[in-house]
Structure formats: C-alpha cells, structure tokens
Amino acid sequence: MKRIMNRREGRANAPMLAGAAVTATFILAAVFAPWIAPCSPLDQDLYGGLAGPGGDHLLGQDRLGRDILSRIIFGARISLTVGFVTVGISVLLGTLLGTTAGFFGGRVDEVIMRTCDVFLAFPGILLAIAVMAVLGPSFVNVVVALSLMGWTGFARLARGQTLSLREREFVMAAVALGASPARIILRHIIPNLAAPLTVEATFAVAAAVVGEAGLSFLGLGAQPPTPSWGAMLAEGRQFLLIAPSLTIWPGLAIMLTVMGINFLGDGLRDAMDPKSKSRGE
Amino acid sequence: MRAYIVKRMLGAVPVAWGVVTLVFFIIHLTPGDPAQIMLGESASAADVAQLHRQLGLDKPILVQYVSFLTGVVTFDLGSSIYTNKSVAASIFAVYPATLSLALCSMALAIAVAIPLGAVAAARKDTAVDRGAMFASLLGVSAPSFCAGPLLILIFAVELGWFPASGRAGAESLVLPSITLGTAMAAILSRLTRSTLIETLGEDYVTAARARGASGRLVLFKHALANALLPVVTVAGLQLGGLLAGAVITETIFAWPGLGRLTVEAINARDYPLAQGCVLSISLSYLLVNIIVDILYAAIDPRIRYG
Numbered sequence: 001m002k003r004i005m006n007r008r009e010g011r012a013n014a015p016m017l018a019g020a021a022v023t024a025t026f027i028l029a030a031v032f033a034p035w036i037a038p039c040s041p042l043d044q045d046l047y048g049g050l051a052g053p054g055g056d057h058l059l060g061q062d063r064l065g066r067d068i069l070s071r072i073i074f075g076a077r078i079s080l081t082v083g084f085v086t087v088g089i090s091v092l093l094g095t096l097l098g099t100t101a102g103f104f105g106g107r108v109d110e111v112i113m114r115t116c117d118v119f120l121a122f123p124g125i126l127l128a129i130a131v132m133a134v135l136g137p138s139f140v141n142v143v144v145a146l147s148l149m150g151w152t153g154f155a156r157l158a159r160g161q162t163l164s165l166r167e168r169e170f171v172m173a174a175v176a177l178g179a180s181p182a183r184i185i186l187r188h189i190i191p192n193l194a195a196p197l198t199v200e201a202t203f204a205v206a207a208a209v210v211g212e213a214g215l216s217f218l219g220l221g222a223q224p225p226t227p228s229w230g231a232m233l234a235e236g237r238q239f240l241l242i243a244p245s246l247t248i249w250p251g252l253a254i255m256l257t258v259m260g261i262n263f264l265g266d267g268l269r270d271a272m273d274p275k276s277k278s279r280g281e
Numbered sequence: 282m283r284a285y286i287v288k289r290m291l292g293a294v295p296v297a298w299g300v301v302t303l304v305f306f307i308i309h310l311t312p313g314d315p316a317q318i319m320l321g322e323s324a325s326a327a328d329v330a331q332l333h334r335q336l337g338l339d340k341p342i343l344v345q346y347v348s349f350l351t352g353v354v355t356f357d358l359g360s361s362i363y364t365n366k367s368v369a370a371s372i373f374a375v376y377p378a379t380l381s382l383a384l385c386s387m388a389l390a391i392a393v394a395i396p397l398g399a400v401a402a403a404r405k406d407t408a409v410d411r412g413a414m415f416a417s418l419l420g421v422s423a424p425s426f427c428a429g430p431l432l433i434l435i436f437a438v439e440l441g442w443f444p445a446s447g448r449a450g451a452e453s454l455v456l457p458s459i460t461l462g463t464a465m466a467a468i469l470s471r472l473t474r475s476t477l478i479e480t481l482g483e484d485y486v487t488a489a490r491a492r493g494a495s496g497r498l499v500l501f502k503h504a505l506a507n508a509l510l511p512v513v514t515v516a517g518l519q520l521g522g523l524l525a526g527a528v529i530t531e532t533i534f535a536w537p538g539l540g541r542l543t544v545e546a547i548n549a550r551d552y553p554l555a556q557g558c559v560l561s562i563s564l565s566y567l568l569v570n571i572i573v574d575i576l577y578a579a580i581d582p583r584i585r586y587g
Contacts, residue, residue: 118299
C-alpha cells in the first residue's frame, strides 16, 4: 500500500519536479554563464552573419555573427534577474501595504485598496509600457515599471489573508499583551502568509520574465548589444524568412523558462493547499 | 437591477479618475522636461519653448491637470505633435480594427477552451485530462511574441495559408487572433475543467445520474450549462485584457489598430498620442469590466443581492 501511495505521489509530483529541474537549469546557466557559454555574447564575426547551426556555433549566429547559444545563456541572466528582483520588490511592497490595509481596516484600507484598483485598471503590461516610455530603457527602469505592476496581486492576497488572521486567537493574544501593530504584522501575520505568498511569487516570476521579454521585444527594455531574449526575438523577426533559428531559440528559451516556473508553481500550490487539487484547479 | 447598475457605475468613477490622474502624472512628474525629451537633445531652446506653449506645459501643473481632466471628459485629448491630427480622431480611426481582433480572439478562445475543459473534466485524471491540461499550460507559457513569429513561420512562410501581416480580408485575422487568443483559451480551459469538476459533484448531477441519464446528457445538459457562468464571466473580463495584449500582437502582425498606434506613438515620443492611447485602452478595460459585471448580475440575481 505504501509503495502504491509513493508511486502515486511521485506521479503527481512529476510535473513539479520537471518544472523545478528546468528552472534550476536556467538559474544555473544564468549564474555560471561566463564559464559555460562557448564564447562572449558580444563577440562579432561579420563573415558568419546569419549562419545556421553547426561547427563552433551549436545554435547558429545572428546578424552580426554573434553566437546565439551564448546570447541565450547570458540572456537568462537578464530575464531571471529582472524576474527575481521585480518579484522581491513586489512581494515586499505588496505584503506591507496589504497587511497594513487588512490589519487597520477603515480609511487606511480604503485608500490602499482603491489605489490598488487604479493600478489594476491598467491591463497586461500597459502600465509598464507607459512608464518605460517616459523613463527610457534601462535595467533599473524595467524593474521599476514591472514592480509598479506587480505589487497589486500581493497586496490583495496579503490583505485577504490578514483579514482572516487578525481574528485568530494568537493575533488577539498579541494585541491583548500590548504588542505594537508593527510587531504584530511583522512577527505574527507575515510569517503566516509565507505559503500563499510563495505560490503567488512563483507565478509572478514567470509573469515578470514575460514582462521583461515583452518590453525588450517592443524596444523598451534591454538595449543593444545587451543579450536579452525579447530583444533577440525582435531582431530575429526581421530575418524570419532567411534565418528562422534567430526566432526559434530565444522563443523556446522563454517558453521553457515560463513553463518550468508555472509547473513549479502548480506543484507548490498543490503541495501547500491540497484542496486546490481536489477542486481540480 | 437599476440600483445595481447605478451603484456599479458610480463605483467605477473614482477608479477612472485615478487612472486619468496616474496617466497625467506619469508624464508630468517624471524627471526631465517632456518637451525636451520629445524633441531630442539637439532641439533648440526656441523649439522647446514653442512645444511648451503648444502642449500647455508653461502653465502651472494644477491648471494643466484640470485642463487634462476637462479634455478627457470632452474627448479632447489634444493633437499628435507629428501628424497634428486630433488624438481622439486618430484613436477612433483605429479602434474598430483592435475591437474586431479582440472579439475574434475571444470567440476563438471560447470555441477551443470549453470543449477542451469539458473533455478534461469528464475524463479527470486520465491521459486525456493530463494531455489537455499540458496543452493549456503550454498556451499560458507561450507569450504572443513567441507564438506570433512561430505561427508566421509555419502558416505564412512555410505553408502560405494565411498572410503574415496587415489587415486585408478575413484570412488576415486568423494568425493574429490565434496569437492573441491562445493564453485566454488556456486560462478558460483550466477554469472550465475546475468548475465542471465541482459541478459534477453536485447533488442534482448525482440525481440526474440516478434517474438513468446518460453520461453525455449529464455532462452537457446538466453540468456544463451551470458551470459555464463563471467561464463566460471570465471570458468577458479577459476581453479588456485582450485590448492590452493587442499592443504586442498588432506590432508583430503590423495590424493597424490601437496597440500598434500606441507603440508607434511611444517610439516617436509623441506623448499626447501615447497618453491618449494608454488612457483609451485602460478606460475601455474598465468599461468592459463594468458591462460584464452588469450582465453577470442580470443573469445571476444572487450577485445584485449579495
């Protein structure tokens, strides 16, 4: 019986493990990029421009003869750094504002949540596009633009959880013992938000990776010659007829990364909230 | 019902005001002089001063803000600094193209998602279910700027079935609609599956089965009809999101809509036009959400009394 259970659990966890493996691979590629990339992502070889896969260049060369594989490996640095930093800032900002709104209620809650509604009224990456259009393209500005977009989800989640947690006995006991609101929020409420925030953050990293690539695709994110998957796709589009590999490889890198992170997020959600699995979500 | 509609519309006013205010301040409170940024570093002081006057940037910020708010209410969003055309007229001219693309994407997404989700729910935990959900996860993970060029490569370049870009006839709608609707189809199929699984566990479904109704009848007549309400609602809400998604899709397919106009305005640093485009997409999104909420309340009375 135990063997059957383990096999079942193993099968259920297979997508999560696959997602974790893919995500870990891209993270390792990003961290060790200078050591594993076959050459520098900026080295040009104009005679080899638009060459197909083969020889020293496993995935081919771009318009300026740069090695596509090396640019994809270094591109993982940009994508994942933006993803993790953006989500870090969004979690921090969203959690602080959401818990404050939920804990204090009343006007504080009204102001924070109406502000949240205003930011949510900008669909997709529209707000980030508007911010980037004004601030101009740079790594910091991409993070700022995507964080402005990302905090709302965490604020709503944290507020909802805080509304329920503040009625729990351990929080009431802390209030009765005279703990300050800041201490209650930081020491008693936020630690209990870890599980739902982790799941939400996982999906948010995937969204931020897509957001960064989207901005770079539109020419608002990473600028040449920085290797960015979105910018590589935009460049590849111009040579779709003669060098499709310029489009296919960065596209696959984005899809694999996002899919890996989403699988991981799905698995984490099932593990932390088994009811969601039985509901079929 | 009338009271609910009034309440819902009044509730949207502060959000709409917040959106207009945020768009105004994104442009006006950012570092640097917008006129200088629009004209570039090499512009002469006289040209910058002229643009200041043209855009009203020489007036106090509060006066500019009130004038902007008045302009939004009266559909007077100024003129494009390059084409000199009215911003509102430029937006209205391309709006039908974006709306047709968004509606077509939504129809396509619904047509794919509901059968896929229903089959997955009916065969829960089988290979069919896992395959359908893997396909939907693939759809969520394929951003439009990845899927679009790949679709062009396969269906326009290799097979030659559809045009790769532009807006000429119904066939030019196919690839952009698939690109824009893929993520929506993926979300809706997952939602259809989860709501249908929940509905299939309801007492009235068990009762229908006990009366001897066939599996297909139970699934389509009893369960699916009830499970579709949240799916249709989310589909409606996603329509607003499709308007924003069109920014990238229209750029890929050179589709002459609001999204492409937004990107062109941003690249040309035409702030009045870019500001108008961002505002019109956001306010359209807000309006679609209100309409969907009202329709949902009309279909399901529990919402208005909830």
